[in-house]
Amino acid sequence: MGQTATPAKLRQLAAALELEPNAYSRALELAGLLPDRQTWLRGINLFLAALGTALIVAGIAAFFAWNWADMRPMLKFALVEGAIVASVLTAWRMGLDSVVGRSALFAAAFLVGILLAVFGQVYQTGADPFGLFLGWALLVLPWALVGRQAGLWMLVAILANLSLILFWTQVLHPPSGWWQLSQLLGPLVWLSVTILDFRLGSCVFALNIALLALWEYRAWSGADWIRSRWFPRLVALGALSVVLIPTLIIAVGAAMNEEANLSSVSPVLFVGTVAVSLYYYRYKQPDLLILTLSLVGCIMVLTCLFARGLSGIDHGLVLAFAVVAQTAGAAVWLRKVMRDWEKES
């Protein structure tokens, strides 16, 4: 029968069989779902190492953000470079597969960015900020290639996205029009608004799809660490969002098409992405979360299209019916997919 014992599956079975609490506990124990001493120790080790490293690196970043005027530049460089060397040596000494080694290598990669920022503080080169992120990404790329951890790849992916967006908005097409006012609402809002420009949005989309394709290709034949799913899921979410948001705006029929540089390229990319992901993550690389995200995107776009096409008092009723039908359809299909995977496994 070959069914894997998950917490939900055991609970369902135990409820149907009305198992006694001691029998249920024993079933969980046999499935390895009750944490034993070693599980707790592994968890504590990983959690505290990651937390401690993150706090120290954040503290170092805050220290250089303070920009202590009395501190000599050479001392600043010596401190950051010393920290980088210490982190790399720790990673080398402890091994790239150990918790400490991985945390140390990630800290070294993060400190490279702080080093570049200190360089900018000291020499005031006047260079565009995209150069900092691009340089940072290129400098840590070799560590990502040898580091065997998804966290380093996520750092590279974030830096590559930032470099592209900043290069576009600072060098190629500096913002104009009313929507540049969104800069006042903070960097996150500003970054989200800039990618509404379909040319930049398409480039960001292409970059993330390339990263995703590369990851999935490596996962196909790669080592255990690359089978971790959180990296491709986050990148897929990013790529889908970049084309979904302009598609929704076009579907609703907003009057800011020209101002925000919206184009039918985004809907075409959206449809293509959904079609490919529904096939790929159904048949080639089972991933229910990405399938669910794709379906949620479809539901949102179709609902906006219905809303645009309808008018009159029955508007809400028809839309409610449409949403119920789409969500129920999606749930039915996802359940069928899960059943099929279970049979195949």
Added chain:
Amino acid sequence: MTHVDVGMILERLHDEGLLPDRARANELMVGMDVVQPWYVRTMVGFGAWLASLMLMGFVVGLGTIFEGGYMVLGVPMMAGGIFLRRGSQSDFLIQASLAIGLTGQALFTFGLVDLLGWGEGVEAALLAALTISIFLFWLFPDHTVRVLEVLFAAGSAAALIYSFEINELIPFLGPAFAAGLVALRQYEARRAAGPWIPWAAPGSVGLMLSAFACLMLSTIYVLPELAGRTDFYPRPWISTVLLGPLLLYLSARVWSQVFRASRPAVYVGHGLVLTVIGSAWANPGLILALIVVVLGRETGSRAFTGAGVGFLALFLGLYFYGIETTMLTKSMTLVATGLAVLLARWSILKLANREPGNE
């Protein structure tokens, strides 16, 4: 993670005399349906909520012929939703029942405000929303709706406290939800069948989200001239003091496993937890996040562990971003905390490895 076969577990239970009817277990296993993961349930809940908004827009657009008509309309819709959900297995009808039930609830609340006016009506509507949420949590036989009802009830309770200007009660709310969460999680971790199981699972998810939402209030900065007579979140240390024993209780079980018989090592563990509680004096969200991480790990729930880690990062970020001090002080505090965490990790692993029988 190693994959263990369900059939093998049933076999072992049968051999150990814990499963008398092996044949029935086999039958059930063949006919057993798949269990939807949390993100599919979230999609279903999002769809129901969206549909209920549209349905409500439709009903309100039609208007009523008498005052309070929306209230009258809301009651049969809630009853209809429950009736439909009880009698259906089809996904379409289940989804429709959720949308109808949620619309009825929203219409009833809106109708009450419409009837009494926005002055006194808001408090009456909040009270009604709280009561209805409790009833629907009880009566609506659906996991998603029950999670939503806990959130609605918690939101109504918090809004009522602010509306009555008894803000002094706010720091008690998050710890109360957290205590309920721990109790329910412990209950459902021990048994799969039982009279309260259909309420325990959605209740614990709803209480976890409600507790986080309440403690997020402690991170909001409100201008003194907008805050009214009392603080928006007065004395956050009350929440810390109340959440502290919960963390101590949960961590005691972890230490007893990790350090087994060594009493001094267990005391060191308690000391570390007390230090964390003391450090989080003004930021109780950190304690709640740690409680959820431990609960998630203890019950094998990745969703809980992930939520706990995510909120821990959020509360830490907000705390260090928000404290009114220089970057230099922030820097020193962060580095010192990081070093303390690494020292704690080293001590725990060292003490655990000193236990007899360890490699």
